[in-house]
Amino acid sequence: MKVIVVLCDALRDDVAAAQMGYLEHLVEQKLATRYTAIAQMPTMSRPNYETIHTGVPCSVHGITNNYEVRRSNMPNIFSLAQKQGLVTAASAFYWYSELYNGTVPYDPVMHREVDDESLWIQHGRFYGVPALHTEQPDVEVFAAGGMLARRFYPDYLLIHPMQLDEAGENYGGDSVQYRRAVIAQDTIIANLVPQLKPAGYTILVTADHGMNNDPSTHGGSRPEVRHVPLYIIPADGDGVGNTGQQVSQLQIAPTICNLLNIPIPETMTAPPIEL
Numbered sequence: 606m607k608v609i610v611v612l613c614d615a616l617r618d619d620v621a622a623a624q625m626g627y628l629e630h631l632v633e634q635k636l637a638t639r640y641t642a643i644a645q646m647p648t649m650s651r652p653n654y655e656t657i658h659t660g661v662p663c664s665v666h667g668i669t670n671n672y673e674v675r676r677s678n679m680p681n682i683f684s685l686a687q688k689q690g691l692v693t694a695a696s697a698f699y700w701y702s703e704l705y706n707g708t709v710p711y712d713p714v715m716h717r718e719v720d721d722e723s724l725w726i727q728h729g730r731f732y733g734v735p736a737l738h739t740e741q742p743d744v745e746v747f748a749a750g751g752m753l754a755r756r757f758y759p760d761y762l763l764i765h766p767m768q769l770d771e772a773g774e775n776y777g778g779d780s781v782q783y784r785r786a787v788i789a790q791d792t793i794i795a796n797l798v799p800q801l802k803p804a805g806y807t808i809l810v811t812a813d814h815g816m817n818n819d820p821s822t823h824g825g826s827r828p829e830v831r832h833v834p835l836y837i838i839p840a841d842g843d844g845v846g847n848t849g850q851q852v853s854q855l856q857i858a859p860t861i862c863n864l865l866n867i868p869i870p871e872t873m874t875a876p877p878i879e880l
């Protein structure tokens with residue numbers, strides 16, 4: 606089965622439930638299954654990008670903070686899929702290029718767009734620049750993801766928008782700016798899902814971490830930063846609606862392995878979610 610992960614950077618669970626009307630509609634109609642995923646600590650971006658893709662905590666994968674800049678040395682969804690002969694793609698922040706294509710130092714001229722079957726992320730469209738960290742509008746990130754799906758029909762596609770993180774860093778997670786950014790992302794997803802689900806994609810929507818009410822504060826243990834949503838929109842068949850259950854972020858990687866029909870490596874010890 607083909608899988609898309611929409612990793613909404615800094616999407617907290619309660620605001621998603623309150624504001625993402627399209628995704629919650631799918632849950633209400635039992636066309637999707639909803640969980641609350643408990644993010645690993647530190648509730649930071651780079652450590653949890655790696656956690657979501659390796660299924661192990663930062664004390665094991667070693668990406669303990671945002672400034673640990675190197676290629677992943679653990680079995681991960683991109684490397685496992687590529688080794689199985691599957692096609693991988695990502696429209697994502699350039700930290701993904703560093704983590705999985707090993708582009709350290711990252712050079713936006715050389716590494717921004719890649720199509721190379723020997724890479725873990727074979728078809729990559731990356732945004733942002735070291736030191737400047739210039740943001741890309743979500744609509745452009747999703748458009749590049751949709752293009753990758755149409756052009757290359759990848760087995761695993763990551764779409765990683767960052768505007769919620771930007772709004773949360775500037776205004777906090779209890780702000781009109783953050784809520785508007787969440788609604789805008791839900792609207793883009795409402796355009797994407799009806800296009801890509803018929804192509805056979807199971808679509809997961811989740812986050813690396815949430816956002817505290819204070820601007821520019823995440824990293825710790827409060828529910829605002831540890832509780833993130835996990836929506837699973839199956840391509841073939843119905844969801845079960847809102848389970849009300851909590852799952853560990855460590856369960857996401859083995860769940861993706863099962864969906865892609867690739868063996869779960871011994872390093873992923875958390876149980877996959879039964880779908």
Ligand SMILES: [Zn+2]
Nearest residue numbers: 614615650813
């Ligand atoms: Zn983040």
